Amino acid sequence: MADQPDVPARRSAQAARAIDIARPLVTVDVVIFTLLADALQVLLVQRPSHEGEPFPGQWALPGGFVDVALDDDLRACALRKLREKTAVDSPYLEQLGSWGGRLRDPRGWSVTQVYFALLPWASLQPRKGSNAADVRWFAVDAEGAVPTGQTLAFDHAFILAAAVERLRSKVEYTSLPAFLLDEPFTLPQLQRVYEIVLCRSLDKSAFRTRALAAPGFLEEAGLQATGAPRAPMGYRLVNKNQPVTFPRTFQSRS
Amino acid sequence: MADQPDVPARRSAQAARAIDIARPLVTVDVVIFTLLADALQVLLVQRPSHEGEPFPGQWALPGGFVDVALDDDLRACALRKLREKTAVDSPYLEQLGSWGGRLRDPRGWSVTQVYFALLPWASLQPRKGSNAADVRWFAVDAEGAVPTGQTLAFDHAFILAAAVERLRSKVEYTSLPAFLLDEPFTLPQLQRVYEIVLCRSLDKSAFRTRALAAPGFLEEAGLQATGAPRAPMGYRLVNKNQPVTFPRTFQSRS
DNA sequence: ATAATAGTGTCTTTTAGACAATATGTA
DNA sequence: TACATATTGTCTAAAAGACACTATTAT
Numbered sequence: 001m002a003d004q005p006d007v008p009a010r011r012s013a014q015a016a017r018a019i020d021i022a023r024p025l026v027t028v029d030v031v032i033f034t035l036l037a038d039a040l041q042v043l044l045v046q047r048p049s050h051e052g053e054p055f056p057g058q059w060a061l062p063g064g065f066v067d068v069a070l071d072d073d074l075r076a077c078a079l080r081k082l083r084e085k086t087a088v089d090s091p092y093l094e095q096l097g098s099w100g101g102r103l104r105d106p107r108g109w110s111v112t113q114v115y116f117a118l119l120p121w122a123s124l125q126p127r128k129g130s131n132a133a134d135v136r137w138f139a140v141d142a143e144g145a146v147p148t149g150q151t152l153a154f155d156h157a158f159i160l161a162a163a164v165e166r167l168r169s170k171v172e173y174t175s176l177p178a179f180l181l182d183e184p185f186t187l188p189q190l191q192r193v194y195e196i197v198l199c200r201s202l203d204k205s206a207f208r209t210r211a212l213a214a215p216g217f218l219e220e221a222g223l224q225a226t227g228a229p230r231a232p233m234g235y236r237l238v239n240k241n242q243p244v245t246f247p248r249t250f251q252s253r254s
Numbered sequence: 255m256a257d258q259p260d261v262p263a264r265r266s267a268q269a270a271r272a273i274d275i276a277r278p279l280v281t282v283d284v285v286i287f288t289l290l291a292d293a294l295q296v297l298l299v300q301r302p303s304h305e306g307e308p309f310p311g312q313w314a315l316p317g318g319f320v321d322v323a324l325d326d327d328l329r330a331c332a333l334r335k336l337r338e339k340t341a342v343d344s345p346y347l348e349q350l351g352s353w354g355g356r357l358r359d360p361r362g363w364s365v366t367q368v369y370f371a372l373l374p375w376a377s378l379q380p381r382k383g384s385n386a387a388d389v390r391w392f393a394v395d396a397e398g399a400v401p402t403g404q405t406l407a408f409d410h411a412f413i414l415a416a417a418v419e420r421l422r423s424k425v426e427y428t429s430l431p432a433f434l435l436d437e438p439f440t441l442p443q444l445q446r447v448y449e450i451v452l453c454r455s456l457d458k459s460a461f462r463t464r465a466l467a468a469p470g471f472l473e474e475a476g477l478q479a480t481g482a483p484r485a486p487m488g489y490r491l492v493n494k495n496q497p498v499t500f501p502r503t504f505q506s507r508s
Numbered sequence: 509a510t511a512a513t514a515g516t517g518t519c520t521t522t523t524a525g526a527c528a529a530t531a532t533g534t535a
Numbered sequence: 536t537a538c539a540t541a542t543t544g545t546c547t548a549a550a551a552g553a554c555a556c557t558a559t560t561a562t
Binding site for chain 4: 369412457459460464467482483484485501502504
């Protein structure tokens with residue numbers, strides 16, 4: 001590593017060892033979810049097939065090495081990766097976790113910081129990803145798997161399943177699914193998103209009561225012409241950066 | 255970096271760049287909580303005062319560089335750090351998150367993976383930390399701060415506050431506090447832990463009903479001679495590795 | 509007996525779940 | 536007017552909060 005930071009020559013042996021030991025590879029990956037055709041979809045990219053690249057041609061989560069010159073911090077790095085693939089720059093973005101170890105990358109001990117993003121589909125339409133050939137949306141099934149025909153690169157199948165599980169579990173008691181919708185949205189649309197993510201139906205009346213009663217969640221945005229016989233009320237999020245937490249989980253099994 | 259993994263000389267320019275770019279420093283830190291004297295306590299260590307070490311003499315979370323030779327993965331690394339300070343090796347250990355950026359360590363772009371551990375006090379008594387001089391327990395206040403007199407090293411004050419917040423928020427709807435108690439414990443003891451962590455009192459009847467009704471949480475372990483006038487029933491955890499999730503949050507304000 | 513702590517019972521309140529009823533627009 | 540979708544109302548069930556009551560044992 002040629003351009004390693006300069007360290008004074010007079011440092012102690014202990015400090016020197018701390019700096020000089022072999023450093024793991026550090027990457028950031030992003031699990032990008034959206035909603036399309038009544039299904040949860042995840043964005044995957046195809047690995048390059050250059051010689052020397054691991055998992056050539058296989059599908060993977062978008063991501064890559066932290067660039068210590070470009071990225072101020074981990075979140076900035078995740079936003080950069082997201083922007084490179086989707087041209088979106090203020091999504092809902094949450095840290096999912098880290099996976100690191102000796103075996104997950106053939107190039108050596110590596111650690112990845114995984115974020116997950118929730119995007120409304122319409123936010124992607126204007127510029128649908130720079131070089132679209134190697135980027136695709138895949139529907140995610142109930143187990144968090146994806147119909148690529150092959151397994152994903154690295155441990156990404158495992159990470160994707162963890163992301164879906166995290167999303168599912170938080171959907172039980174937060175307003176997360178609202179970040180998958182364009183504003184303004186209607187309550188029937190919101191309920192449908194919950195049902196898609198949870199893979200079960202919810203009671204209409206209880207759902208409305210809960211959503212409208214939650215403080216700091218929704219504000220009215222006028223009746224919407226959705227084509228429905230009766231025009232439904234539209235709503236916007238009061239806070240676009242943070243989900244609302246409900247005091248109970250959903251329990252309907254109807 | 256002398257002992258960087260060997261890469262075939264015939265690799266492509268792109269692959270070569272990926273491997274050769276400057277790598278961030280990678281550390282693992284552990285927020286170790288226990289319960290003592292009716293207060294939540296966190297374990298801190300004093301930074302060495304060798305020349306060249308950052309934040310010499312200041313208190314910090316226990317942790318340090320990933321050792322790619324010793325550690326198979328991140329969790330193994332966290333367990334090693336924990337074992338070095340406490341001689342405990344099967345605690346409740348959960349990933350908290352990562353903090354990474356250019357400015358958090360004067361030695362360069364660094365990223366830390368933070369875990370938090372919950373330990374019963376008695377598990378620490380037999381060997382109370384190898385070299386006890388530079389290791390100490392500090393009571394944590396309601397805001398997640400600690401009475402050291404100085405600020406903590408690195409961004410550890412911030413990380414500690416995040417850990418306390420995470421603990422508090424999960425305590426509202428999980429059985430996490432049980433991992434702070436030695437088994438067998440009694441329901442009054444368990445309730446006291448909840449109250450300490452939440453900084454508010456809970457109703458006895460509702461608490462007992464909820465705890466005993468939660469599936470997979472407690473199993474009876476015989477009456478305990480605690481010195482109380484009436485001997486209380488002791489309980490053990492059915493599952494020592496995973497907390498139980500309650501369908502509602504606590505709401506008592508009595 | 510009294511005190512202190514453990515544990516239970518009862519009543520009320522809240523909110524979800526089920527489902528029926530009403531409202532409002534389109535064809 | 537018929538119909539489809541949005542929205543509201545009613546009843547019931549489940550669980551928590553408040554708090555009073557009973558149980559057990561050390562002193």
